[in-house]
Amino acid sequence: MFGQTALLALGLLPFALGQVSESFESGWDQTAWPTYAADCNQGGKVSLDSTTAYTGKNSIKVAGAGGYCGHIFFGTTKVPSGDVYVRAYIKAQKALTDSHVSFITMPDSAQGSKKHLRIGGQSKILMYNRESDDATLPDLSPKGIAASTALPTGSWQCFEYHLGPDGTIETWLNGKVIEGLTSKAGVANVNAAQWQRSSVKPKVTAIYFGWESYGGDTNTIWYDDISVSSTRVGCTVAP
Numbered sequence: 001m002f003g004q005t006a007l008l009a010l011g012l013l014p015f016a017l018g019q020v021s022e023s024f025e026s027g028w029d030q031t032a033w034p035t036y037a038a039d040c041n042q043g044g045k046v047s048l049d050s051t052t053a054y055t056g057k058n059s060i061k062v063a064g065a066g067g068y069c070g071h072i073f074f075g076t077t078k079v080p081s082g083d084v085y086v087r088a089y090i091k092a093q094k095a096l097t098d099s100h101v102s103f104i105t106m107p108d109s110a111q112g113s114k115k116h117l118r119i120g121g122q123s124k125i126l127m128y129n130r131e132s133d134d135a136t137l138p139d140l141s142p143k144g145i146a147a148s149t150a151l152p153t154g155s156w157q158c159f160e161y162h163l164g165p166d167g168t169i170e171t172w173l174n175g176k177v178i179e180g181l182t183s184k185a186g187v188a189n190v191n192a193a194q195w196q197r198s199s200v201k202p203k204v205t206a207i208y209f210g211w212e213s214y215g216g217d218t219n220t221i222w223y224d225d226i227s228v229s230s231t232r233v234g235c236t237v238a239p
Contacts, residue, residue, distance in 0.1 A: 019078045020228040024048065024058040028074075033060075036073040036105075036208045038114065044072025044211060052222055054089040054156045055236075059224040062103075064211020066218045073105055073210030080230040084163040086207060087233045089156045091222040096121030096151055099215040102129065106204035117202050119161065120212070126151055126181060128169065133198060137169065138180035138191035147180030147191045149173060156224070158235035167201035175235050 022033065028048040035046050043065030053059045060074060090103070102120030111117070111132040118129040125148035128137040138144035151157065151173075162170040164185070171181035183192045185201075209223045227233045 023225050025056040040069040042069040044070050046074045054224040059222045062210045063220050066216040071212035073208035075208030077206040082165050083230050085229050085232045087160045087227040089224045090159050091156050092153050093220040099217045102212040105208050110200050110203040135194045137195040139194050144191045163202050
């Protein structure tokens with residue numbers, strides 16, 4: 001009886017409370033997780049990979065080609081309407097370089113048509129980029145760069161972030177806050193001067209994982225155990 005009551009209670013919860021959780025153990029459902037490549041795609045490839053995984057046996061492999069048209073992503077349009085929390089386990093083959101790249105891209109209606117909020121790297125560190133004005137979080141000053149971190153290669157990393165309806169952005173790597181990738185509404189941040197000059201509050205309509213290079217950088221990145229929710233899920237202990 002208790003089990004039936006619990007299931008009924010879960011069924012009555014608002015859809016936005018538990019949006020998406022996917023480990024790809026049943027394969028890659030390309031209807032639920034379609035590919036995405038804005039404007040063009042010349043060379044990037046997404047595939048189900050059973051040679052490496054954070055848990056289980058499967059992950060999604062993105063082989064990203066060089067140059068903008070070498071971009072390719074996969075993802076979901078099931079995004080909560082308020083707070084958005086994303087958790088993904090990521091394994092990168094190559095380190096981030098000085099060149100600008102993205103490994104997560106999100107169509108952002110707050111910026112206007114065909115504009116994206118992007119997460120990736122530049123100056124060898126993790127950063128956000130707002131397509132409409134090319135602002136970065138953190139500022140790419142020596143202090144801003146020092147407030148972020150590199151993305152380790154060759155092993156699974158737990159990457160999390162939070163987008164708040166008030167414009168707040170929070171980011172964690174393996175459970176540790178990345179100060180340079182934090183911007184809270186109404187709170188001045190010496191590392192976010194460029195970012196906070198705008199009044200844009202992200203309102204993303206989809207979340208896509210993959211690779212996009214604005215120079216010639218190529219990379220292969222694996223993704224596993226993805227969660228998109230209205231509350232923070234957090235990292236699990238490595239198997």
